[in-house]
Amino acid sequence: MKTMLCSIASLMFLQASCMSAADVAIPDKPEDFHLFLLVGQSNMAGRGKVEEHDREAHPRILSLDKSLTWTPAVDPLHFDKPTIVGVGLGKTFALDYAKQHPGVTVGLVPCAVGGSPISSWEPGALDKATKTHPYDDMLPRIREAMKSGVLKGILWHQGESDAGKEATAAVYEEKLHSLIKRFRTELNAADVPFVAGQMGHFEDRPWSELKKRVDAVHQSLPGKVRRTAFAKSDGLTHKGDKVHFDSASYRELGHRYFAAYQSILTADRP
Template identity: 60%
Template sequence: MRQKLPAILLIGFAFAASVVTTGRSEETKIPSKDNFHLFLLVGQSNMAGRGKVTPDDQVKAPKVLMLDQQGKWVPAVDPMHFDKPKMVGVGLGRTFGLEVSQSDPGVTIGLIPCAVGGSPIKSWEPGAWDAPTKSHPYDDAMKRAHRALEAGQLKGILWHQGESDSRAGQAEIYEQKLRELITRFRKELNAYDVPFIIGQLGMFEESPWTKSKKQVDQAHQEIAKSDEFVLFVSADGLTHKGDKVHFNAESYREFGKRYAKAFLEFKEKVSQN
């Protein structure tokens, strides 16, 4: 006959289980403000990430944190975003953070995930509502950014967006809209000397670019050419996960390395001037 466990042991087991299941949401100690370098992750689904998550993507790195949905600083593990919980997966943000962290062991990287899958650029205006996700992309991002800035210093804004605007009637005005968005971000966050890093739309053989998609790509590149604080990151050679829209996990990780390379080269250039 099986003996009943004492009540105190049952309570202890229950407590241990709660620690395991809620461990990810436990807040992490952060460094001084000068040594906490923040990066805002904004745009639509290819910034949020839709790649397949593996155990390696959930390994915690003590020097790379993220602001979770509750506004706590926790280890940056995929999936980082929460725009569409059933779809979100590996993105480029975590790899970017790891690469930048390795370049400067004296600082901690803080990632601020704010991307919203499917959001056109008009959703990234003050007061704009995104019905599918029941969110205000711009307003929500600003609230999270200002909360993060209480703890650290903004060092970069990572942007990947444009698929939803690659259509007639929207692509023609995309460049103007993006320039306005960049100006708005800089003013709101006092980020005039912070690089705004744009990732190129997916270049997939199975899905040739339309005229509208070419217009959006041209807008990305033209803004980067005309603004020394805007960087453009190529998506050449990256592949999709089978849907001809979203990168696969391996490509997201490579993209994160490319974003980091662009940022670190910019940082080196600034330090030499």
């Protein structure tokens, strides 16, 4: 019996790992398709080394690709910089969510753009490095996704590009609060949870005062904007460049984002 169960489990795992776009099943009811918007810069997009298990698909976790097609969610999820994109935090978050919600399918909508300052996440703004319009490009993607599902959360990791200058650090809080309000207004999702993650805090790269200021904005967010949470990055390590997390740290960060997300829901309970 034990051998038979193992064989069945192995077969199910093999089937999930070999999923293709043709195998994707979108739930008939939008309330059974829970969507998460992944936004920010490179540490949201992910720069970790992709390993074999990162390419393993889960039958209830999908990702919206560049052509607006739902596909099995495997790393890399993003496509902002195809030659360097890698493992991020999104898939681990989705795995935790799917485990907690066995009756639903999770839909990830990757929209992060490496190197983008928060000013790029405004209507009409151009990100010169990638020649893209992060905010304007994001809107049709999430709106297309919302035709099939319900937006359940927005995951944000960004700040490094604004922590190098006094001028940008000084207005970061105002811009972040405005961005959250804009997301909720434009997507008609006034109560959607928003989770911000902490920038990499690595021992061999001490923070400047400006980076501490941007971090303070992230940390204070739950006390200033309703239904928001903060995911810490303490103890995580970088991939060798002192900027981007390594793959194991991205996965751990995904767990932390999920815990932060859950804290918002828990606070709603009487």
